[in-house]
Amino acid sequence: MxxxxxxxxxxxxxxxxxxxxxxxxxxxxxxxxxxxxxxxxxxxxxxxxxxxxxxxxxxxxxxxxxxxxxxxxxxxxxxxxxxxxxxxxxxxxxxxxxxxxxxxxxxxxxxxxxxxxxxxxxxxxxxxxxxxxxxxxxxxxxxxxxxxxxxxxxxxxxxxxxxxxxxxTLTDFDYWGAVAEIIKHALIHDINYFQKIEDNFDKLISKDLMYISDIIKKSCEIKASIVAEDYKEVGKREILNFGHTIAHALEFVSEYQLPHGIAVAYGMIAEAYIANKLDLLAGEAFERIQHIISLVLSQLNFKITFEHHKIIEALKYDKKNRDGSNRIVLLERIGSVYVDQNTYAHVVNITIIDDAIKYLFTFLSRFC
Missing domain, CATH: 3.40.50.1970 (Rossmann fold)
Known part of the structure; x- marks a missing residue:
């Protein structure tokens, strides 16, 4: 192909x-x-x-x-x-x-x-x-x-x-971290793709090569279509950063001991929480997201601790920031992000971000 x-x-x-x-x-x-x-x-x-x-x-x-x-x-x-x-x-x-x-x-x-x-x-x-x-x-x-x-x-x-x-030849962290990015593509672009991943999660566990090949091609097609519209990331391409605002801060404070894909999984939980608290993402959709991320994380034996204040400090250096404010990609439903006047990443009050990080810590306590 x-x-x-x-x-x-x-x-x-x-x-x-x-x-x-x-x-x-x-x-x-x-x-x-x-x-x-x-x-x-x-x-x-x-x-x-x-x-x-x-x-x-x-x-x-x-x-x-x-x-x-x-x-x-x-x-x-x-x-x-x-x-x-x-x-x-x-x-x-x-x-x-x-x-x-x-x-x-x-x-x-x-x-x-x-x-x-x-x-x-x-x-x-x-x-x-x-x-x-x-x-x-x-x-x-x-x-x-x-x-x-x-x-x-x-x-x-x-x-x-x-x-x-x-x-x-991949480690479990490399493999399942990539699955998190694949889930991200579905969450921002295609609810049917998300449903396919949910329904066939056993094939990801068994590493069914034909199935994995299909979802790689689908994810590549999704990313390619988004990049084609906005190569320099001045608009729609920002949706590919869903989960990444929190993820990059977590990677940074862990001194990159936290694998990128796993950080994205964590970040998607926190950023979906924010969308839910802002009454954009329905509770049922948030539960589905938490469930599938739980399936990913349950495949791993991994424990890492973070200092809360260092995450908040790291967020100050996010590339999407404008005028010192954090901007986050927000889901409005599975398969679609919230867009307001051609804006794809939105200013979020630091208090809500702080609450999201606390919620993430509670969520992760299930796996420690």
Missing amino acids: QLKVEKTNTKVYFTDIFTSSLLAQCCKKKFAKVIILTDENVSRLYKDKILSYFNIYNIQIHIIQIPAGEGSKTREVKMSIEDQMFQLGCGRDTLMLAFGGGVITDLAGFVAATFCRGVPAIYIPTTLLAMVDASLGGKTGVNTIFGKNTIGTFTEPQAVFMDMHFIF
Whole structure:
């Protein structure tokens, strides 16, 4: 299957990476050098296959490996990657190939956007979360002491290659965190999709590859359609941030020990609570949301504690803030967000946000 992301140049291929010549064909297009950015975990699993694949097609590659994890999404690591590329003699005729999860695609995309004022990139997401989120839409970036993804660009890759077989190497946190993002797509866009996820949750537990492939494609289609309408996130694209205002604050105060997808699951509970308290989201819908997030979290054995005041402090640095006020995407029902005069993220009083965080802590106590 091929999916074209409208209004960008990105093509999405669903294929078996190591048995298809598609990737090799893309890498042979007038590139003097092919740089593969990956992390130590992915390298341990796939380095031999990567080397063998490109050797078959007589394509010379250079692998740059960084430590795994969110801790590598820094300006310092970006600079180190660029320095290594200069030492290898890379110029504008270089292809940057990201082989890994969201940290790798974010970093590779940011480097590609700025190295020699821009080189092309191709993404091979190896996590379910990167497939349905980070690899599509053009967002790149690094974290700073002021928050998550506070420096970056909008730069789309030329192509994204998705291979379902990577799913079987994921940790439970990587897998179920991605399921949370998939649920988010349904909540903001399509109640029938949400119903399908509810009705077939057992297939997510059993990792039914055909079913997972279908929902990945559906989530990609949803995100692609939203990005096509608002590439630079000045309007409708903000709905993709449902759950993310609280999530990013939680990630930050946990020093990124809390996986992104799990943080989004937490954030959706808090932000759905806010919508319910503002009389936008019906109680029955809020209960359905809590139930499906409970199903996700019950698959994990995870405990983390937060200092309440630090979350409130971290919210001050959210990228969606305007005039010092927090703006949150609010559901009006499952499958639809509240829109007022073409505004998709809304100012919410800090007292209500404070109450939502307290409610979240109570909700999470069921799983500790």
